[in-house]
Amino acid sequence: MSIYVRPLDPWNDEEFATACAILAEAETHQRPYAVVDEPEPIRAALVRPSASLAQQGWMAWLDGRPAGMALAAWPVRDNLQTCWPVLAVAPALRRRGVGDALLAALTRAVRMAGRSVLQVEVSHPGGEDTWPGIAFAEHHGYRLALRERHSVLGLPVPVERLDAAPADDYSLRSWRDHCPDELVAGYCRLRELFEGEAPTGDLLIGEQQWSAERVRDLESRRKDQGRSAWTTVGVAPDDMVVGFTELTAARTARLAVQNQTLVLPDHRGHRLGLAMKAANLRRLVDDQPSLEHVHTWVSPDNTAMNDVNALLGFEPVELLDVWQLELSDS
Incomplete structure (x- = not known):
């Protein structure tokens, strides 16, 4: 052989x-x-x-x-x-x-x-420690560092589920593919804060550095890859950008992916998470009606986000584990 x-x-x-x-x-x-x-x-x-x-x-x-x-x-x-x-x-x-x-x-x-740090994803139905990807990771010395729940939303979504607006004079701004210049700084700040707010288990993750250059590079890379991105941000009464959510889809695909969602701690409790995601889903379906499903991955410990997803109609289908290996010097 x-x-x-x-x-x-x-x-x-x-x-x-x-x-x-x-x-x-x-x-x-x-x-x-x-x-x-x-x-x-x-x-x-x-x-x-x-x-x-x-x-x-x-x-x-x-x-x-x-x-x-x-x-x-x-x-x-x-x-x-x-x-x-x-x-x-x-x-x-x-x-x-x-x-x-x-x-x-x-x-x-x-x-x-x-x-020196490898982080590999293994998706599986749950309850099966003999799943091939799990056995392979363990055999090669990887350790389980994070578990998330993979959930799926069928499209189109009933209109009543998407009828959500932020409370207390908060507002929304949305765009596709290109972040407006006046929102770039606020968007970068939220992207930098995301890893510190989202559950990351035992993953070795450092701070991310976001700038206008990095945002434009990401937008250019997605264009080259034939992908579109839909983003909605939450704006406080003082015009500060305090939350964001993002969906992506290849232009020929039947599915979209729900990426990061974040509301800053001091601005939670105003229905921003639900309102942002609902507005973004409406734009997604209007722009690309051929899509059939939206997929998302959320830690079981993130109760607030899982509650929002349940209200929108997401249903759990499997688990995603992130296995981590720290390479030795030899």
Whole structure:
């Protein structure tokens, strides 16, 4: 049995299509609600440099047959110790060393990039410690650092669920793809504060640094990847931006992803969380009516956000674990 691993060539259409097919097959195996990136956003992330994020890919062959692929992304502005790997092995070819070989190649590259903390996501139905991704992570020394609940909302949403407005003279501002210049500073402040407010378990996460340059870089990167983003912010009576929520979707996809939502602690209790998410969902459906579902991931400990999601109609479907490994110096 021979295993061969080398860097993935995103310009080789046949090889790249095979890698994406393996990723989709691996992610959807026994998971009806899996979220898999479209090929073009993956290719764009590999071939177009970003000022905020670097990414690399690998392909594995077993006895000459395409068997697995891997991706690794790492931030280049902050959290400079961190890497986020993705490994996928064709289900019929598992337990033959392909995942081990991919992880070894990826880890060598991560070390060369000066990274020492790997954080990998494993989605599973819950109650199954023998789930392949869990067993693989534990075998390689990873430790469970965070658990979130994956929930899904069917579209369109009944109108009455989206009839929510903020109280006490708070207001909303919304945009698609391009943050208005006058809101950039407030939006950056909220993005920097998010990690400190959201439950992060035992993940090793440092402060993020956001600027107008980083916002515009993110917007440009999404455009290159064929994605759109819908954002709604909450504005206090003194015109301070005090909350935000964001949805993203590939322009050809049938699903959208609910990303971060945050209301600053001093401004909670004014229905901002519900109002922002409802307004954003209305705009999403109006702009891209072909979408069928919205997916979100929230810690079970985040009671307030889970209550808001329940009011909107999100239903739990599986769990997502983040497994973490700190590399030794050797």
